[in-house]
Amino acid sequence: MLLGGAWMAQRQYDRAPEVAAGKWPSATLEATDLLQEFMDDEVAAGKRYTDEVIEVNGTVRGVSAPQGGKVSVLLETGNPLAAVVCEFDQSMSGLVPGSMVTVKGYCAGYNLDVVLQRCALVE
Amino acid sequence: MRLPQFVHVPFLLLLPLFTHGQERYFTRMGEASFSFTTKMGEVQAANHTATSMFDPNDGSIELSMLMKAFEFEKAAMQDQFNNELMESDAWPKAVFTGRLLGISDGVFSNPRKLSFLVVGNLTIHGTTRKVLEHTSWVVGEDGVLHTECRIKVVMDDYGITVPTLFKDVLPKEVELYLALDFEKL
Numbered sequence: 001m002l003l004g005g006a007w008m009a010q011r012q013y014d015r016a017p018e019v020a021a022g023k024w025p026s027a028t029l030e031a032t033d034l035l036q037e038f039m040d041d042e043v044a045a046g047k048r049y050t051d052e053v054i055e056v057n058g059t060v061r062g063v064s065a066p067q068g069g070k071v072s073v074l075l076e077t078g079n080p081l082a083a084v085v086c087e088f089d090q091s092m093s094g095l096v097p098g099s100m101v102t103v104k105g106y107c108a109g110y111n112l113d114v115v116l117q118r119c120a121l122v123e
Numbered sequence: 124m125r126l127p128q129f130v131h132v133p134f135l136l137l138l139p140l141f142t143h144g145q146e147r148y149f150t151r152m153g154e155a156s157f158s159f160t161t162k163m164g165e166v167q168a169a170n171h172t173a174t175s176m177f178d179p180n181d182g183s184i185e186l187s188m189l190m191k192a193f194e195f196e197k198a199a200m201q202d203q204f205n206n207e208l209m210e211s212d213a214w215p216k217a218v219f220t221g222r223l224l225g226i227s228d229g230v231f232s233n234p235r236k237l238s239f240l241v242v243g244n245l246t247i248h249g250t251t252r253k254v255l256e257h258t259s260w261v262v263g264e265d266g267v268l269h270t271e272c273r274i275k276v277v278m279d280d281y282g283i284t285v286p287t288l289f290k291d292v293l294p295k296e297v298e299l300y301l302a303l304d305f306e307k308l
Contacts, residue, residue: 017198046215050191064152066304070171072152085151085172108192109215112174113151115192 019089020104021120023053031058031075031084031114038110039082046109055104055122056084060095073103073119082112086119145231148177148268148305155188155217157276157297166200168193177268177305179231182223184241186301187216207286208278208293214249219274223258234264245274247281268305273298 027049034056037045058075061083065071071092075084086103095101105116153173159166173188190211195201205211221243230237237260245254254274261269277296278285285293 015198016196017194017201050212050215066152066154066171072171083151087171108172109189111172111187111189111192111216113172115172115189117192117194 017118018106019118019120020053020106020116023104025055025104026052028055029057031056032078034084034114035077035079035082038114042110049107049114050109052107053104054107054116055102056086056116057100057102058084060097060099060101062097063092063095065091073101074113075101075103083114084116085113086116088119092121145179145229146307148179149308150175150303150305153186153188153301153303155193156300159294159297161292163292166195168195168200168204170194173301173303175303175305177270177303179226179268182226182239184219184221184223184243186219186303188218190215190217203289207289208283209248214247216246218246219254220244221254231260231262231268234262236261241272245276247276248283250281252280266307268303270301270303270305272301274301275299 034049034054037048056075058077061074061076063071063073070087070089073086073088073092073095075086077083086105102122103116103119104122105119108115108117151174152171153175154169154171155173156167156169158168170188170192172192173186175184175186177184190209191205193201193204195204221241223239223241225239239258239260240255241258242253242255244251246252256272256274258270258272263269275296276299278293279295
């Protein structure tokens with residue numbers, strides 16, 4: 001029984017960070033509105049969204065896949081200097097600039113861009 | 124020096140897009156990472172969304188990254204990093220503001236390899252410390268500027284308290300590796 005408990009504890013410690021796929025979002029909104037909320041009140045928006053799974057609708061501005069890094073899909077926000085950056089662990093080669101997408105991911109906060117991690121496309 | 128609870132860094136929004144001299148450079152996909160070895164194995168963390176602005180006219184460089192954008196292999200490590208070490212809810216960003224030393228006009232205009240010292244202020248966990256480090260640069264044929272830098276971060280210097288439980292496990296300092304691919308704004 002002791003061994004079983006240790007195994008369970010080790011298994012719990014070894015689990016990978018959760019991904020957004022299969023998670024119910026705590027909020028659904030447009031990429032433009034998400035950025036605006038952070039620009040209006042970074043503290044309040046941070047409390048509302050950081051660490052939460054949120055679902056964002058938007059237009060793809062671009063896809064970036066640096067060697068060895070994550071695949072990042074940038075969503076338009078109406079602000080040329082800021083985007084909603086959605087990080088994926090897998091290829092997003094099917095996405096092209098101008099296409100409409102719905103993405104859900106864990107919000108890491110606002111750093112000029114709003115950053116979503118461990119994202120999944122919503123069909 | 125402790126900064127206010129939230130370090131808002133609107134540096135890019137405040138800067139004009141068009142300036143005299145060479146154009147400014149920007150990246151939103153900067154890589155920041157660190158690793159260390161414990162009795163339980165290698166711990167690695169990486170952040171791929173550091174934003175940075177570089178002005179080749181005066182060598183000034185600014186960089187900002189979200190602490191919660193550092194990803195670990197294990198969720199428990201990520202939770203401990205954010206909740207028990209960095210207190211990321213209170214201090215959500217790390218920020219560097221500095222300047223390259225000894226640059227000359229047009230030095231980034233042609234493809235070449237370069238190295239400079241960078242001096243500046245690094246703010247982590249709400250505490251600011253002066254840093255002086257070597258940086259290497261590659262000016263690419265395509266105009267992209269690639270730079271790398273390693274910064275030694277001593278936990279005590281930034282007021283980061285290691286819980287007693289982890290005192291014998293975690294190192295007292297880590298090396299923060301930065302790799303940035305700048306493109307013209």
